[in-house]
Amino acid sequence: MIQSVVHIVDDASWGGVNRLLNCLVGDNSSPNRDQHKIMRINRGLTKAPQIEADVIVSHMSICWKNVAFFSSLRSTNPETPLIHVEHSYSERYVALKVANRARFEDLLRLSYALFDRVMAVSKPQAAWLARRGFVQPSQLVTISSCVKLGSFEEIASKKPQGQITIGAIGRFHEQKGFDILVEAFAAAAPADMRLLLVGDGADQTKLEKLAQRKSNIVFVPHTANPAEAMAQCDLVAMPSRWEPYGLVALEAMAAQRPLIVSNVDGLRQHIADGAIAVAENSVAGWIDAIIRLSSRDAVEALPVGKGAINAEAQFIQSWNALIESLTTNSGKSQMAA
Amino acid sequence: MQNENPTFSVVVPAYNVAATIHETLVAISNQTLADFELIVVDDGATDSTPEILKNYSDMRLRVIRQSNRGLAGARNTGIFHAKGKYIAFCDADDVWEPEKLELHLAHFENDSNVGISFAGSSMVDENGRQLKVSQSPKLKDITAADVFKRNPIGNGSAAVIRREALECIAFRPFDEHERDWWFDESMRQSEDIDAWMRFILASDWKIEGVPGLLTRYRIQSGGLSANLSKQFETWTRMRDKVKATSPELAERHAATAESYQLRFLARRAFMMRDGKTATRLAFQSLAVSRVPLREETAKTLITLAAALALKLFGSAFDPVKNLKTANAR
Numbered sequence: 001m002i003q004s005v006v007h008i009v010d011d012a013s014w015g016g017v018n019r020l021l022n023c024l025v026g027d028n029s030s031p032n033r034d035q036h037k038i039m040r041i042n043r044g045l046t047k048a049p050q051i052e053a054d055v056i057v058s059h060m061s062i063c064w065k066n067v068a069f070f071s072s073l074r075s076t077n078p079e080t081p082l083i084h085v086e087h088s089y090s091e092r093y094v095a096l097k098v099a100n101r102a103r104f105e106d107l108l109r110l111s112y113a114l115f116d117r118v119m120a121v122s123k124p125q126a127a128w129l130a131r132r133g134f135v136q137p138s139q140l141v142t143i144s145s146c147v148k149l150g151s152f153e154e155i156a157s158k159k160p161q162g163q164i165t166i167g168a169i170g171r172f173h174e175q176k177g178f179d180i181l182v183e184a185f186a187a188a189a190p191a192d193m194r195l196l197l198v199g200d201g202a203d204q205t206k207l208e209k210l211a212q213r214k215s216n217i218v219f220v221p222h223t224a225n226p227a228e229a230m231a232q233c234d235l236v237a238m239p240s241r242w243e244p245y246g247l248v249a250l251e252a253m254a255a256q257r258p259l260i261v262s263n264v265d266g267l268r269q270h271i272a273d274g275a276i277a278v279a280e281n282s283v284a285g286w287i288d289a290i291i292r293l294s295s296r297d298a299v300e301a302l303p304v305g306k307g308a309i310n311a312e313a314q315f316i317q318s319w320n321a322l323i324e325s326l327t328t329n330s331g332k333s334q335m336a337a
Numbered sequence: 338m339q340n341e342n343p344t345f346s347v348v349v350p351a352y353n354v355a356a357t358i359h360e361t362l363v364a365i366s367n368q369t370l371a372d373f374e375l376i377v378v379d380d381g382a383t384d385s386t387p388e389i390l391k392n393y394s395d396m397r398l399r400v401i402r403q404s405n406r407g408l409a410g411a412r413n414t415g416i417f418h419a420k421g422k423y424i425a426f427c428d429a430d431d432v433w434e435p436e437k438l439e440l441h442l443a444h445f446e447n448d449s450n451v452g453i454s455f456a457g458s459s460m461v462d463e464n465g466r467q468l469k470v471s472q473s474p475k476l477k478d479i480t481a482a483d484v485f486k487r488n489p490i491g492n493g494s495a496a497v498i499r500r501e502a503l504e505c506i507a508f509r510p511f512d513e514h515e516r517d518w519w520f521d522e523s524m525r526q527s528e529d530i531d532a533w534m535r536f537i538l539a540s541d542w543k544i545e546g547v548p549g550l551l552t553r554y555r556i557q558s559g560g561l562s563a564n565l566s567k568q569f570e571t572w573t574r575m576r577d578k579v580k581a582t583s584p585e586l587a588e589r590h591a592a593t594a595e596s597y598q599l600r601f602l603a604r605r606a607f608m609m610r611d612g613k614t615a616t617r618l619a620f621q622s623l624a625v626s627r628v629p630l631r632e633e634t635a636k637t638l639i640t641l642a643a644a645l646a647l648k649l650f651g652s653a654f655d656p657v658k659n660l661k662t663a664n665a666r
Contacts, residue, residue: 091505091539091540091541092538092539092540094541095481095537095538095539095540095541096538096582096583096585096586097585101541128541132450132541174584177581179584180581241582241583263507263508264539277508277509279508279509279510279511280508280510280521280578281581281582282577282578282580282581282582283577283581284574284577284578285581288511289511292511
């Protein structure tokens with residue numbers, strides 16, 4: 001049976017979720033049988049609308065401001081299975097950013113309890129949610145995030161020539177740790193090596209300052225086709241301070257680019273899939289990595305991760321199976337019990 | 338017969354500790370909780386440590402010998418071979434109280450979110466004589482700022498770690514092909530505080546203490562005060578790692594933490610009876626931040642006064658007597 005699935009997002013999560021859904025919908029050659037639609041919710045809304053759907057999926061962030069909205073969503077749609085996808089939080093996030101742990105943990109438990117399923121976007125995130133008991137085992141599902149990878153696979157054989165380019169792709173925000181990488185690169189990289197920072201965000205000025213006007217540190221904004229930037233890179237660096245999943249890692253693997261990452265949260269899953277862990281996510285640690293990678297021979301000897309193989313098909317299959325389990329009669333009666 | 342599933346693995350790094358290790362081992366053997374394996378890592382000792390280990394009789398003892406890798410490297414090898422659900426560290430010159438493991442086990446079992454359990458320590462001198470000072474740190478609600486500023490875990494024989502939790506600080510340097518590192522082997526001091534800071538900034542496992550002074554921690558008054566500046570240098574490496582991981586924490590607490598560290602080194606210089614260095618470090622500590630003066634007024638002033646007195650009156654002045662009103666760290 002065709003099910004209609006409505007994904008609710010707020011403004012902050014719209015861009016990323018949109019890419020996720022594009023992947024979920026499938027394509028002309030293999031369309032997803034379920035109907036997935038996006039519904040944008042204005043921030044600060046406390047009353048949820050009644051939603052015509054077989055399953056409702058929340059991609060909104062869990063915060064005290066949204067608790068009223070979530071409980072209204074539950075009570076206004078009492079019979080509809082609700083899924084929450086946890087895009088925001090991870091163990092490192094809590095360790096670094098949450099001052100009042102008890103209050104934060106109450107928030108998570110309270111909010112998650114309103115949903116039939118809570119989806120972790122990576123295995124390490126799932127392990128954390130389960131270990132801390134924020135999500136009951138029967139309630140927890142894990143589906144690694146995915147986007148359409150075709151444009152990345154297309155550039156897999158197109159490697160740049162000449163100077164070595166390290167790419168850092170993503171929001172210019174404390175989370176991504178690009179400041180660590182830029183400082184290390186400015187201090188230690190040979191002149192014929194290039195750092196390409198692709199993105200934008202609040203920390204741009206700070207990063208430019210750390211770059212000390214070095215001509216081999218280049219900033220470019222996000223473009224409509226993210227594979228374009230990737231095509232210019234020999235390898236991709238992710239010095240993230242926390243990372244529930246880390247989509248860029250998947251894209252880099254699809255593009256057959258070696259990937260160097262910090263050993264945190266969801267990035268541990270990519271390490272298991274073949275990404276290389278930087279020993280120490282500090283300026284000294286990245287200087288060590290950069291010096292080791294300054295020759296083309298060294299870069300070409302790096303392994304390429306296998307995480308992107310079959311990732312799209314698996315993503316769609318897992319979602320289909322989840323929707324099916326929630327909409328068959330046995331699923332519903334289980335929930336009622 | 339080896340115990341394949343011990344509750345505890347006790348890891349004792351041993352490098353040239355012939356004078357003290359026997360007492361350390363006896364205290365471990367005499368623990369009221371018996372379900373542990375005892376792993377002594379002979380870190381390339383050149384004294385009679387290997388003979389002492391050979392003659393020591395406890396079925397639970399395993400000796401692993403390696404060429405010298407330093408304290409962190411010896412502990413890491415111990416962790417690598419450990420089979421226990423919890424890993425406890427004891428330096429080969431310290432002595433545990435008999436109930437130590439039993440009390441930590443109760444603590445872990447009582448709260449499944451505790452990742453590191455520790456306790457305070459009493460202090461003894463080189464001859465094992467009890468000093469009147471103790472390490473009685475904060476035990477509950479320990480934050481990253483607490484660890485950064487005051488390291489409540491205190492010394493290398495206080496912490497017991499849940500194995501599962503320890504994995505959050507495992508890493509592998511590019512040139513290391515044998516096993517992971519948990520403690521940073523490139524640091525010859527501050528490896529403890531470095532590991533605890535990485536732990537608390539990497540996970541939401543709790544670091545929590547149990548009441549009591551469960552380790553007799555041996556204060557070595559020997560040593561060269563020249564090494565103190567090297568020790569400070571290593572500490573700043575730890576601080577820089579913290580800065581990379583949490584700019585916010587460093588912004589708020591790095592100066593205070595530095596001030597506390599300088600005060601700690603001033604007290605070490607004092608124990609070495611180097612009044613000049615102690616005074617310099619104590620003033621440096623004050624110059625970096627006034628927060629210790631506000632948070633721990635008495636101890637900060639006593640450190641300064643004692644350092645000055647030692648500088649002015651020399652060895653006629655008994656250091657230990659003048660430290661007894663305050664904690665040693």
